[in-house]
Amino acid sequence: MEKWSRFNVASVVLGFGFLYLPIVLLVIFSFNESKLVTVWAGFSTKWYSQLWHNQGLLDAAWVTIRVGLLSATCATVLGTLAAVALVRYSRFRGRVLFSGMVYAPLVMPEVITGLSLLLLFVAIGLDRGFWTITLAHITFTMCFVAVVVQSRLLSFDQSIEEAALDLGATPVRTFFAITLPVIAPAVFSGWVLAFTLSLDDLVISSFTTGPGATTLPMKIYSQVRLGVTPEINAICTILIGIVALGVVVASIVTKRREVHRERDERAAIAAIG
Amino acid sequence: MAKLASALVSRLVIIVPYAWLLFFFLIPFFIVFRISLSQTAVAMPPYTPVFDLAGGLAGILEKAREFSVDNYVWLTDDALYFNAYVSSLVIAAISTLLTLLIGFPIAYGMAKAPRSIRPTLLMLVILPFWTSFLIRVYAWIAILKPEGLLNQFLTTIGIIDQPLIILNTNSAIYIGIVYSYLPFMVLPIYSALEKMDNSLIEAAQDLGCTPTSAFWRVTFPLSLPGVVAGCLLVFIPAVGEFVIPDLLGGSETLMIGKTLWSEFNANRDWPVSSAVAIILLMILVIPIVYFQNVQAKADSEGK
Amino acid sequence: MMKSLGSIRRSFAPWADPASKPFISVKNVTKKFGDFTAVDDLSLNIYTREFFALLGASGCGKSTLLRMLAGFEQPTSGEIILDGQNLAGIPPYRRPVNMMFQSYALFPHMTVENNIAFGLKQDGMPKPEIAERVAQMLKLVKLEKFAQRRPHQLSGGQRQRVALARSIAKRPKVLLLDEPLGALDKKLREETQFELMDLQQELGLTFVIVTHDQEEAMTMADRIAVMSHGKVVQVATPAEIYEAPNSRFVADFIGDVNLFDGTVIGVEGGSLRIETTSGIQLRMASPEKPASGAKAAVAIRPEKIRISRQPPDHAPVNTAEGEIWDIGYLGDMTVFHVRLKDGKVVKASSLNAVRAVEDPLGYDQQIWISFGEDAGVVLKD
Numbered sequence A: 001m002e003k004w005s006r007f008n009v010a011s012v013v014l015g016f017g018f019l020y021l022p023i024v025l026l027v028i029f030s031f032n033e034s035k036l037v038t039v040w041a042g043f044s045t046k047w048y049s050q051l052w053h054n055q056g057l058l059d060a061a062w063v064t065i066r067v068g069l070l071s072a073t074c075a076t077v078l079g080t081l082a083a084v085a086l087v088r089y090s091r092f093r094g095r096v097l098f099s100g101m102v103y104a105p106l107v108m109p110e111v112i113t114g115l116s117l118l119l120l121f122v123a124i125g126l127d128r129g130f131w132t133i134t135l136a137h138i139t140f141t142m143c144f145v146a147v148v149v150q151s152r153l154l155s156f157d158q159s160i161e162e163a164a165l166d167l168g169a170t171p172v173r174t175f176f177a178i179t180l181p182v183i184a185p186a187v188f189s190g191w192v193l194a195f196t197l198s199l200d201d202l203v204i205s206s207f208t209t210g211p212g213a214t215t216l217p218m219k220i221y222s223q224v225r226l227g228v229t230p231e232i233n234a235i236c237t238i239l240i241g242i243v244a245l246g247v248v249v250a251s252i253v254t255k256r257r258e259v260h261r262e263r264d265e266r267a268a269i270a271a272i273g
Numbered sequence B: 001m002a003k004l005a006s007a008l009v010s011r012l013v014i015i016v017p018y019a020w021l022l023f024f025f026l027i028p029f030f031i032v033f034r035i036s037l038s039q040t041a042v043a044m045p046p047y048t049p050v051f052d053l054a055g056g057l058a059g060i061l062e063k064a065r066e067f068s069v070d071n072y073v074w075l076t077d078d079a080l081y082f083n084a085y086v087s088s089l090v091i092a093a094i095s096t097l098l099t100l101l102i103g104f105p106i107a108y109g110m111a112k113a114p115r116s117i118r119p120t121l122l123m124l125v126i127l128p129f130w131t132s133f134l135i136r137v138y139a140w141i142a143i144l145k146p147e148g149l150l151n152q153f154l155t156t157i158g159i160i161d162q163p164l165i166i167l168n169t170n171s172a173i174y175i176g177i178v179y180s181y182l183p184f185m186v187l188p189i190y191s192a193l194e195k196m197d198n199s200l201i202e203a204a205q206d207l208g209c210t211p212t213s214a215f216w217r218v219t220f221p222l223s224l225p226g227v228v229a230g231c232l233l234v235f236i237p238a239v240g241e242f243v244i245p246d247l248l249g250g251s252e253t254l255m256i257g258k259t260l261w262s263e264f265n266a267n268r269d270w271p272v273s274s275a276v277a278i279i280l281l282m283i284l285v286i287p288i289v290y291f292q293n294v295q296a297k298a299d300s301e302g303k
Numbered sequence C: 001m002m003k004s005l006g007s008i009r010r011s012f013a014p015w016a017d018p019a020s021k022p023f024i025s026v027k028n029v030t031k032k033f034g035d036f037t038a039v040d041d042l043s044l045n046i047y048t049r050e051f052f053a054l055l056g057a058s059g060c061g062k063s064t065l066l067r068m069l070a071g072f073e074q075p076t077s078g079e080i081i082l083d084g085q086n087l088a089g090i091p092p093y094r095r096p097v098n099m100m101f102q103s104y105a106l107f108p109h110m111t112v113e114n115n116i117a118f119g120l121k122q123d124g125m126p127k128p129e130i131a132e133r134v135a136q137m138l139k140l141v142k143l144e145k146f147a148q149r150r151p152h153q154l155s156g157g158q159r160q161r162v163a164l165a166r167s168i169a170k171r172p173k174v175l176l177l178d179e180p181l182g183a184l185d186k187k188l189r190e191e192t193q194f195e196l197m198d199l200q201q202e203l204g205l206t207f208v209i210v211t212h213d214q215e216e217a218m219t220m221a222d223r224i225a226v227m228s229h230g231k232v233v234q235v236a237t238p239a240e241i242y243e244a245p246n247s248r249f250v251a252d253f254i255g256d257v258n259l260f261d262g263t264v265i266g267v268e269g270g271s272l273r274i275e276t277t278s279g280i281q282l283r284m285a286s287p288e289k290p291a292s293g294a295k296a297a298v299a300i301r302p303e304k305i306r307i308s309r310q311p312p313d314h315a316p317v318n319t320a321e322g323e324i325w326d327i328g329y330l331g332d333m334t335v336f337h338v339r340l341k342d343g344k345v346v347k348a349s350s351l352n353a354v355r356a357v358e359d360p361l362g363y364d365q366q367i368w369i370s371f372g373e374d375a376g377v378v379l380k381d
Helices: A006-030 A046-051 A055-088 A095-107 A110-123 A130-154 A160-166 A172-202 A203-208 A216-224 A230-273 B002-036 B053-064 B070-077 B079-112 B116-130 B133-144 B147-155 B170-195 B198-206 B213-238 B244-248 B258-263 B270-302 C005-011 C062-072 C112-122 C127-140 C155-170 C186-203 C214-220 C238-243 C248-253
Strands: C026-035 C036-046 C051-055 C077-082 C097-100 C174-178 C206-211 C224-227 C229-236 C258-268 C271-276 C281-285 C295-300 C306-307 C318-330 C333-340 C345-351 C366-370 C376-379
Touching: A006 A230, A006 B116, A006 B133, A046 A230, A046 C258, A055 A095, A055 A172, A055 A216, A055 B002, A055 C345, A095 A130, A095 B213, A095 B270, A095 C077, A110 A130, A110 A203, A110 B002, A110 B116, A110 B258, A110 B270, A130 A172, A130 A203, A130 B002, A160 A172, A172 A216, A172 A230, A172 B002, A203 B258, A203 C271, A216 A230, A216 B133, A230 B116, A230 B198, B002 B270, B070 B079, B070 C238, B079 B116, B079 B170, B079 B213, B079 B270, B116 B170, B116 C295, B133 B147, B133 B170, B133 B244, B133 C376, B147 C224, B170 B213, B198 B213, B213 B270, B213 C097, B213 C112, B244 B258, B244 C295, B258 B270, C005 C248, C026 C051, C026 C062, C036 C062, C036 C229, C051 C062, C051 C214, C051 C345, C062 C077, C062 C097, C062 C174, C062 C206, C112 C155, C127 C155, C155 C174, C155 C186, C186 C214, C206 C214, C214 C238, C224 C248, C229 C238, C229 C248, C248 C258, C248 C295, C248 C376, C258 C281, C271 C295, C281 C376, C306 C345, C318 C345
Parallel strands: C051 C206, C051 C224, C097 C174, C174 C206
Antiparallel strands: C026 C036, C026 C077, C224 C229, C258 C271, C258 C295, C271 C281, C295 C376, C306 C366, C318 C333, C318 C366, C333 C345
C-alpha cells in the first residue's frame, strides 16, 4: 500500500510539468531573436543588453530592492515578536483580536489592503512615495514572518528555555541566548519570504505609491498591459535567475550545515564510545 | 529592578506588534468605512471628510448629519456591481474546485512518494511561489494567445485547425488562478496526508476495504482539514483577485477586484471604491473568520 | 461447573497428533526486500484454536511474517495455506484474517462505535445486526460507556480494547496481533495478557501474536516460535522452550542462563560426563550421547543452582567453589552473582520463602555452587 503507484507518479509529473512549463517557455523565449515572442527565430541576447540602457527600469529595480531590504528587516523584527507573543503568552487581553490581525492579512485580497492603507496615509497626511510603500509592505509581510516563526516555536522544546531560566538567566537573556539561536533558521526564512513578497507586490504598491516611487512590478505591469515583448521576458528571466540562485545557495548552505552537524554528532558518539 | 525590566520587556513583545497591526491594519478599515459614507468631490483628496476632529463633538454631530449611504444605494442600483460580486464569487468558487481537483492528486502522489525524495518534491512545489506572481501570470499570455504556443502546438499535432480563443475569456482566468494558487492547495493537503499513519490504510484493508473504498472512507476524510485550509487559501484571495482578470480576462469579464481598481484609478471615485471594498470585506468576513478558526485549531494541536 | 482453562489447555496439543491437520501452513516462505532477506525459507504449522507466538528481537522477521499472513506483503517465494486455501495473490481485504495493529491504527475521525462497525459495514451487514454485534463487542471489552467517544478521548488501555474489539468484530478465522500490549505499562500489560487468553478461549479463535517480550509469549502462548535472522530456531511449548532449549541461542534468549563450555569425556549410565574448559566436572542427563572428545555446552538456569557454605556430598562432580560477588534483592527472590575461581561469574537465584533469614549470605563470602544431574541441558552448539 505504501507503493508509489503509476497514477501517483503520473499526477506528480504532470502537476510539476504544469507548474514549470510556462516559466521554462518564458525563459526560452527571452533568448529569441525575433520581436514576436511566440515564434522562434534564433538565439540572441540582445534583449538583455537593451535592458541596461533602460534607465527607468534600472531606477525602478533600485527602488524595489531598497523597499524590499528595509521592509523585510522591519517585518522580521515585528513578525518574530508577534510570533513569540502568540506562542508564549497564551492569555492576554485582546489575544483573539491579535491573532485575527495576524492571520487575516494572509488571505485578505490585496485590493482591500492597498486601498485601506492608502486611505490611512491620506488621513494622517503622510506624503506618498518610498516610505508609504515601505510601511505598507512591512504591514502585510510581517504576518507571513509571524506564521513561519510561529510554526518553529510550536515545535520547539520549551524545556531548554526552562533550563536556562532555572540556571539563572533572565527571560530577556534567555530569549537572546537560547530561543533566538534555535529559531534563527525560521527567522531567516521569514526574512527571505518577506523580501520576495515585497519584490513581488504590485497591487499594494500601486495603491500606496506616490510620484517618483515606481517599483519594478509596477513598471513590468504597465508594459505587460501593452502586450508581450521579449524585453519583459528578459527582465523576468533575470528575476527568476536571481530567485533560483538564492534557492540553490540556501539549500547548499542548509545541506552543508546538516552534513556538519551529522559529522559532529558522529564524532561525539565516537568520543563517547 | 531586573524583574521589573523583564516584565516590561514581555509587555513590549506583545504591545509593539499589536500596536503596529492596530494602526496599520485595523484602523484603516474604519477609515475606509468612514469614507464610504462620505460624498464624492472633485478635489484632492477626492472626498469630503465625514469627521473633522477640529470641530470637536459638535462638529462630529454636525458632520454626522452629512452621513450618506448614497454610495451603497448607488452600488445596489447599478447592476454592474451586483454582477461583479456574483461573478467574482462564482469564478473564485469554480477556480477553487478546479484547483482542488488538480491539487489533490499532486499532494496525494507527493505524500506517497518514497520518503527520500519528498523534501525535494516539497521544495519544487514551493519554488514557483518564490518567483513573481506577475511573471507567472504574464507567462500564460504568450501561451494562451490565439497565435500563442498552445494553439501552435495543437495545430501542429493536428487536433485543431482553428485557433482556440482562450485568452481574454473566463477560461483563461480559471487557468491563471489554478496555476497561481496551486501551491496553496497542494501544501496543506500534502501535510495532512503525510502526517497520516499508513497503518490506518492497512487497517481499513484488513477490515475488508478495497484500496478505493479505503481511500474514500479513511484517507479522504482524514485529509479534510488540509482540503478545507487549501480551499480557503485559494478562494478568499481569488474573490478579490485583480492581476489575473486584468491580464488574462476579457473586457466583459467582471471581477470585483478589477472593478474596485478601475473605480479607484480611472474614475478616482474614492467613496464608491471604499463602499465596494467594505461590501467585499463583509462577504469575505465569514470565510476569513472560518479560516482563522481552522488555523488556530491547527496551532493548538501543534502544541 | 465449567472446566477450568488450565485443564482445557493441558489437553490441547494438536501439534503432537500426526492425524490433525494444520490450520495455517507456512511452506518454505522467503521474503526479500532488495538485498535484505527478512524471512528465510521458513516453514511452520499453526493449528485451529491455537494461541501461537512469534518471538524474537526486532528485525528477526517476525513482523514481516505476520504481515504476509495479513496480506500486506507478498512472499518472494514459498506459499501460505490457510484452511486449505492458498493465500497467494489474495489481497488483505479478501482474507478471512484480521489484524490488531501495534499502533492500534484506530480511525481518528470515527467514534469507538464506528471504528468497531467499520469492517461490518464494509461487508454490507444489515444495520440491526451491526448494532447488535457492536454492542456485543463493546460489552466484551467493557467499553459500553465509551461508544460515542473519539479515540483521542480514550486512555491507552481503552484504545487497546477498541482495537481488539474492532479486529474480532468480523469473527475472523485467525486474529493476528502485532505487539498488542507493547504500548501499555507493566501492570496493565500483565492484566491484559490474561484477558486476551480468556477471550481467545471464549471465542475459539486462532491467535497469532508477534512479540519481543518473552514473558508475554510464555504467559499467553500454547506454542512459541523463536525466530532469529528470518529463520525459526525452535517451535515448542513455553515449558519446552525454557527447560529444553534446542540451541545456545534459544537458551540464552529465553530467561537467564549460565552456559558452561566443555568437552564430552564419557558416558555414565543415562548421563554424559563433561569437563568444562576451566576444569569443572559435570554429569548431566542427556537423551543424546555424543562421542567422547565432542564439544558440548551445558545450560543451567539460575534457579536450579544451589548455594552452600560446605562442599556438597557429590563433590567434586556438579559443583564449584566461588565467592559472592553481587547480591540483587528482588523481593520474591534474590539473585546472587558468584565469581568462580577462574573468574567466570555464575548467576544463582533463591526464593525468599521466609521473611527473615538467619545469618544471610553476604558479600565476598566463600561458598560452593552445586546442581543436580537433571538441572541442565546439554547443547551441541
